Amino acid sequence: MNGQNPIPYDVADLGLAEQGRQRIAWARREMPVLQLLQERFARERPLEGIRIVACVHVTTETANLAYALRAAGATCVICASNPLSTQDDVAAALVADGFSVYARRGEDAQTYYRHIHLALDHRPHLIIDDGADVVTTVHRERRDVLPEVIGSTEETTTGVIRLRALAKDDLLAFPAIAVNDAQTKHLFDNRYGTGQSTIDAILRATNILLAGKTVVVAGYGWCGRGIALRARGMGAQVIVTEVDPVRALEAAMDGYRVMPMREAAAVGDLFVTATGNIHVIDREHFFLMKPGAILCNAGHFNVEINLEALAELAVERRTVRPYVEEYVLPDGRGIVVLAEGRLVNLALAEGHPASVMDMSFANQALACVYLVRHRGQLAADVYPVPAEIDQEVATLKLQAMGITIDRLTAEQEAYLASWQHGT
Numbered sequence: 001m002n003g004q005n006p007i008p009y010d011v012a013d014l015g016l017a018e019q020g021r022q023r024i025a026w027a028r029r030e031m032p033v034l035q036l037l038q039e040r041f042a043r044e045r046p047l048e049g050i051r052i053v054a055c056v057h058v059t060t061e062t063a064n065l066a067y068a069l070r071a072a073g074a075t076c077v078i079c080a081s082n083p084l085s086t087q088d089d090v091a092a093a094l095v096a097d098g099f100s101v102y103a104r105r106g107e108d109a110q111t112y113y114r115h116i117h118l119a120l121d122h123r124p125h126l127i128i129d130d131g132a133d134v135v136t137t138v139h140r141e142r143r144d145v146l147p148e149v150i151g152s153t154e155e156t157t158t159g160v161i162r163l164r165a166l167a168k169d170d171l172l173a174f175p176a177i178a179v180n181d182a183q184t185k186h187l188f189d190n191r192y193g194t195g196q197s198t199i200d201a202i203l204r205a206t207n208i209l210l211a212g213k214t215v216v217v218a219g220y221g222w223c224g225r226g227i228a229l230r231a232r233g234m235g236a237q238v239i240v241t242e243v244d245p246v247r248a249l250e251a252a253m254d255g256y257r258v259m260p261m262r263e264a265a266a267v268g269d270l271f272v273t274a275t276g277n278i279h280v281i282d283r284e285h286f287f288l289m290k291p292g293a294i295l296c297n298a299g300h301f302n303v304e305i306n307l308e309a310l311a312e313l314a315v316e317r318r319t320v321r322p323y324v325e326e327y328v329l330p331d332g333r334g335i336v337v338l339a340e341g342r343l344v345n346l347a348l349a350e351g352h353p354a355s356v357m358d359m360s361f362a363n364q365a366l367a368c369v370y371l372v373r374h375r376g377q378l379a380a381d382v383y384p385v386p387a388e389i390d391q392e393v394a395t396l397k398l399q400a401m402g403i404t405i406d407r408l409t410a411e412q413e414a415y416l417a418s419w420q421h422g423t
Contacts (some may be wrong), residue, residue, distance in 0.1 A: 007100050017234060020093030024063045059087050078119070084105065127151075128364055129153070135162070146174070148166065191226035197345035205321065211216060213240060223299075227274055230386050239259060261285055269292075307340075367389065
């Protein structure tokens with residue numbers, strides 16, 4: 001598994017390391033905020049001696065986060081947060097550069113969780129999670145590591161939901177920062193990153209023309225907003241399904257058709273789920289779909305489409321393109337599923353563009369520093385990213401983009417702080 005290399009790892013092919021390094025360097029060009037932080041971290045060493053387990057999508061962007069954390073003084077062990085999102089050349093490059101990495105593209109569920117346990121053998125002080133699989137594994141099976149855990153940071157909507165459920169049940173054993181909820185994360189990464197990369201993945205996988213197609217987007221959170229926006233921009237007719245009346249109203253006022261999934265199922269050509277919930281597309285919907293309907297998922301886990309029910313209904317399954325599978329129903333209709341229902345933008349494309357991950361990972365790095373600086377001061381709960389971190393990330397991003405903005409004058413600050421002024 002690791003030959004003569006003293007660093008423990010499990011990756012597909014170390015021979016891909018140089019290719020991975022080139023791609024990591026290309027991503028770094030679009031990540032100026034993280035570069036600025038890395039330079040600062042190298043001077044200040046705010047994570048000196050801290051052990052980190054990062055359960056992440058092993059991509060060029062997360063590699064740059066790993067380098068920044070190491071510059072800050074941390075040792076970092078990396079495992080995959082999704083079986084189909086690992087870029088094997090990036091994993092190889094990280095190992096070649098001295099990181100322990102447990103990630104192989106296409107690994108099965110057993111290997112996935114074995115890798116998480118191997119990473120936890122590192123006995124982390126901090127956990128960087130992407131879906132909360134490491135945190136839940138710690139709470140269920142690896143409570144032996146709890147005494148040394150300072151806290152965790154969470155990158156995804158799905159993971160934050162799981163953390164809040166743990167906290168609600170009084171089971172969360174350490175403080176967690178909901179990095180996903182930072183404004184400089186969800187307003188940009190979720191909306192523009194997911195929107196662009198999801199459409200990119202669908203087109204790479206299928207080569208279909210979106211113009212004139214009816215695209216059904218399940219969920220109108222920030223990810224759903226981004227997907228709907230980009231699909232409409234390519235000429236698709238977009239339908240939104242929702243369970244939240246406020247979001248449904250917003251989608252309607254943004255110009256989309258809004259209806260229940262049962263109605264949308266009969267008219268959609270392409271379906272994209274982005275809810276973080278289970279069985280959003282369910283057994284009853286398959287009976288209503290057009291021949292050749294294409295289904296994919298942009299949520300974190302592969303549970304949004306009820307694939308077990310679809311498999312039970314199908315009389316035949318066949319691979320028609322790489323990671324594109326057609327389920328043939330008894331009446332001859334074929335329903336197409338992309339990427340095994342897994343996170344489509346990372347399974348079939350390269351994930352979010354580096355320029356938006358620049359902000360997300362800057363939040364991750366600064367949240368780690370915050371947890372260490374406030375060690376022992378935070379109760380076991382889920383916390384928002386401190387406003388000053390959000391402001392710092394936005395300021396650095398604007399600076400890197402060459403954009404300047406106005407500042408409040410002393411008169412304006414006084415006005416906003418007063419109650420005496422009126423009409």
